[in-house]
Amino acid sequence: xxxxxxxxxxxxxxxxxxxxxxxxxxxxxxxxxxxxxxxxxxxxxxxxxxxxxxxxxxxxxxxxxxxxxxxxxxxxxxxxxxxxxxxxxxxxxxxxxxxxxxxxxxxxxxxxxxxxxxxxxxxxxxxxxxxxxxxxxxxxxxxxxxxxxxxxxxxxxxxxxxxxxxxxxxxxxxxxxxxxxxxxxxxxxxxxxxxxxxxxxxxxxxxxxxxxxxxxxxxxxxxxxxxxxxxxxxxxxxxxxxxxxxxxxxxxxxxxxxxxxxxxxxxxxxxxxxxxxxxxxxxx
Amino acid sequence: xxxxxxxxxxxxxxxxxxxxxxxxxxxxxxxxxxxxxxxxxxxxxxxxxxxxxxxxxxxxxxxxxxxxxxxxxxxxxxxxxxxxxxxxxxxxxxxxxxxxxxxxxxxxxxxxxxxxxxxxxxxxxxxxxxxxxxxxxxxxxxxxxxxxxxxxxxxxxxxxxxxxxxxxxxxxxxxxxxxxxxxxxxxxxxxxxxxxxxxxxxxxxxxxxxxxxxxxxxxxxxxxxxxxxxxxxxxxxxxxxxxxxxxxxxxxxxxxxxxxxxxxxxxxxxxxxxx
Numbered sequence: 001x002x003x004x005x006x007x008x009x010x011x012x013x014x015x016x017x018x019x020x021x022x023x024x025x026x027x028x029x030x031x032x033x034x035x036x037x038x039x040x041x042x043x044x045x046x047x048x049x050x051x052x053x054x055x056x057x058x059x060x061x062x063x064x065x066x067x068x069x070x071x072x073x074x075x076x077x078x079x080x081x082x083x084x085x086x087x088x089x090x091x092x093x094x095x096x097x098x099x100x101x102x103x104x105x106x107x108x109x110x111x112x113x114x115x116x117x118x119x120x121x122x123x124x125x126x127x128x129x130x131x132x133x134x135x136x137x138x139x140x141x142x143x144x145x146x147x148x149x150x151x152x153x154x155x156x157x158x159x160x161x162x163x164x165x166x167x168x169x170x171x172x173x174x175x176x177x178x179x180x181x182x183x184x185x186x187x188x189x190x191x192x193x194x195x196x197x198x199x200x201x202x203x204x205x206x207x208x209x210x211x212x213x214x215x216x217x218x219x220x221x222x223x224x225x226x227x228x229x230x231x232x233x234x235x236x237x238x239x240x241x242x243x244x245x246x247x248x249x250x251x252x253x254x255x256x257x258x259x260x261x262x263x264x265x266x267x268x269x270x271x272x273x274x275x276x277x278x279x280x281x282x283x284x
Numbered sequence: 285x286x287x288x289x290x291x292x293x294x295x296x297x298x299x300x301x302x303x304x305x306x307x308x309x310x311x312x313x314x315x316x317x318x319x320x321x322x323x324x325x326x327x328x329x330x331x332x333x334x335x336x337x338x339x340x341x342x343x344x345x346x347x348x349x350x351x352x353x354x355x356x357x358x359x360x361x362x363x364x365x366x367x368x369x370x371x372x373x374x375x376x377x378x379x380x381x382x383x384x385x386x387x388x389x390x391x392x393x394x395x396x397x398x399x400x401x402x403x404x405x406x407x408x409x410x411x412x413x414x415x416x417x418x419x420x421x422x423x424x425x426x427x428x429x430x431x432x433x434x435x436x437x438x439x440x441x442x443x444x445x446x447x448x449x450x451x452x453x454x455x456x457x458x459x460x461x462x463x464x465x466x467x468x469x470x471x472x473x474x475x476x477x478x479x480x481x482x483x484x485x486x487x488x489x490x491x492x493x494x495x496x497x498x499x500x501x502x503x504x505x506x507x508x509x510x511x512x513x514x515x516x517x518x519x520x521x522x523x524x525x526x527x528x529x530x531x532x533x534x535x536x537x538x539x540x541x542x543x544x545x546x547x548x549x550x551x552x553x554x555x556x557x558x559x
Contacts, residue, residue: 004467008362012374014351015359015438019377022435026392033395044395080292087289100289102546107296109489110538111496113512114531117519118299121306124523158296216385218499223519233387233499240391240503250395253388260385 034250042244052251059252062235065221067259069146069231070214073153074161074207080154081161081206086195088162089169090177101166108159116152116223123148123224144226152220157213161206168202169195204271208264215260232256300535307528324529334530337514341495344426344510348433349491355434356441357483360449361475363442381439390503393432397424397504424506432504433497437490441483444549448482449475481548488545492538 037047056063088100107115121127123142132140142148172195180190218233225234232252239249307325311318328334363374401422412419452475460470498512505513511534518527 007467008365011358011362012366014355015374015442018355018431018435018438019374019381022393022431023377023381023389026389026396029396029399030388030392044399083285083288084292087285091285098550102543103293104296106539106542106546107300109492109496109542110300111498111512111531111534113496113498113515114303114534115299117515117523117527117531118303120519120523121302122299155295155299158292212383213385216387218387219516233385236387236391237502240394246395249391253391257384257388 030250030253032250033247034254036247036250038245038247042246044246044250047247052248053255055248056251056255059232059235062230062232062252063255063259065229066215066217066231066233069149069153069229070211070217073150073157073214074211076150077154077157077161077210078203078207081158082165082203085162085165085169085199085202089166089172090174090195101163104159104162106159112156113219116156116220119148119152119155119224123151143224144228146225146229148224149221149229152224153214153217156220157210160209160213164205164209165199165202168199168205172198201271204267208267211263211267212260215256215263303528303531303535306525307532309525309528312525324525325533327526328529328533331526333509334511334514334526337509337511340426340429340508341511344429344433345491345494347430348437348494349487351430351434352437352441352490353483353487356438356486357445357479359438360442360445363446364449378439378442381435382443386436386497386499387503389432389435390500393428393500394424394503397428424504425508428504428506429501429508429510432500433490433494436500437486437493440489440493441486444486444489445479445482448479452478485545485548488541488548492541492545496534496538 033044034052035048035050037045037049037051039045084104088097088104092100120143123129125143128142129140132138176194176198177190180194181187185193215231216233217231218237221229221231221234222237236249236253236256239245239252306317308320308322309317310321310323359374363371366374401424405422408419408422456474456478457470460474461467465473496512497510498516501510501513502516509517511530515527515530515534518524518530
């Protein structure tokens with residue numbers, strides 16, 4: 001078996017190299033740089049200081065916006081997604097199920113840039129506000145407001161939320177629903193006591209996926225928030241590509257990742273009490 | 285319930301429809317429709333900057349997809365036999381590579397590669413055999429774009445192909461070995477025919493991801509411009525119908541590839557389940 005073990009190592013070599021050089025090394029560099037100092041002309045000077053972390057409050061607004069709008073956006077996406085997932089999993093003719101599901105997933109894999117750009121159009125002065133003007137409602141401003149960012153978030157992340165909820169509802173034993181009805185429960189009560197609890201793993205997965213990606217969002221606030229509603233992602237672009245402050249930027253990025261990890265671990269602790277299944281694997 | 289679903293589907297597809305519709309707008313102003321025209325497509329096709337960005341995006345996406353599906357498949361097959369702590373390392377790393385926000389990968393890759401290049405370039409200059417050629421200068425560009433895109437997409441291919449490998453009929457591989465086929469021959473005649481739809485789907489998804497990615501490319505592209513970077517810069521300068529034409533072409537490209545990928549993945553599912 002010696003040669004087969006070597007063959008196996010050889011097969012793993014490119015993937016291992018990639019994971020080490022393009023994932024482990026860069027993340028280590030961010031951690032190391034976050035304890036360094038800014039060079040005179042930007043970039044990084046080696047040092048061992050907590051100054052960058054002490055300076056984090058300078059970007060407080062970005063963190064605040066992210067930590068307010070990411071949970072609200074996640075919740076809004078959930079509220080829009082759940083009924084659709086329910087409909088697709090339990091109410092649709094099986095013949096149409098796959099095609100309708102694919103129609104939800106496909107936008108997720110197309111350019112988020114182009115799809116968000118469409119909303120500049122729709123929410124901008126010539127879009128919805130103009131239509132509202134026709135029916136006598138004047139002076140509505142949508143673009144460059146938190147509402148615009150929220151709409152963009154729901155739009156962009158809806159597929160990611162629908163899919164795991166769909167999977168957990170689809171897996172659910174339909175006989176339980178019949179049994180609940182036979183025992184005299186109203187449809188609402190069946191939903192509250194049977195369907196909803198059994199779909200919670202999917203809800204949890206969906207919320208976590210959306211929340212994690214939202215924490216690092218840049219494009220939606222950049223295009224629909226017009227510089228007024230900005231996330232940590234926008235601060236990072238500014239720090240790395242404009243002011244070239246690598247040390248401080250690394251500290252912001254590290255803080256973002258750590259915040260994400262904390263949220264995820266609290267969240268999984270809360271969730272895995274009930275169940276430890278993950279429903280996102282099939283999304284790819 | 286049906287009405288609600290209809291509204292959500294409209295919500296998902298109207299913005300896409302608007303872009304497509306206005307890309308055929310004869311008028312200069314995006315807000316009013318002045319009749320059908322394909323002149324914006326002509327404008328895009330004769331715009332050297334857009335075309336150069338398109339070429340860069342296609343090249344990067346193609347090489348990324350090739351590398352990701354090749355290395356990802358190799359790793360997925362090899363990981364079957366990896367157990368214990370090593371397996372934990374790979375599973376964690378693959379999970380992180382998929383879940384970590386693109387912006388973090390973008391900045392991390394940028395500062396890591398620039399630092400490594402700044403370290404290597406003087407060494408190359410000092411030790412390069414000058415008689416042969418000028419020493420190469422490492423910088424951000426095509427290669428760093430491909431390397432960064434391959435990380436996420438390779439992890440994706442590993443997940444997709446591994447799901448297929450796990451569902452594969454193992455007895456066939458054993459039978460093939462019992463009949464004295466070499467491992468290589470078993471791979472070509474037994475394993476590959478069973479997993480190729482997953483590999484192809486992984487290839488298409490990788491291509492789509494790389495072709496559509498903005499945020500990672502924004503950091504690691506160096507002086508290169510990919511199509512999404514070009515579009516982003518154009519939007520910043522003001523909304524023009526030209527962007528609609530580019531957008532329509534981008535959406536059409538990824539839609540076609542996605543439908544193909546979905547078809548391959550569903551086809552695989554239907555074949556693998558006896559029902």
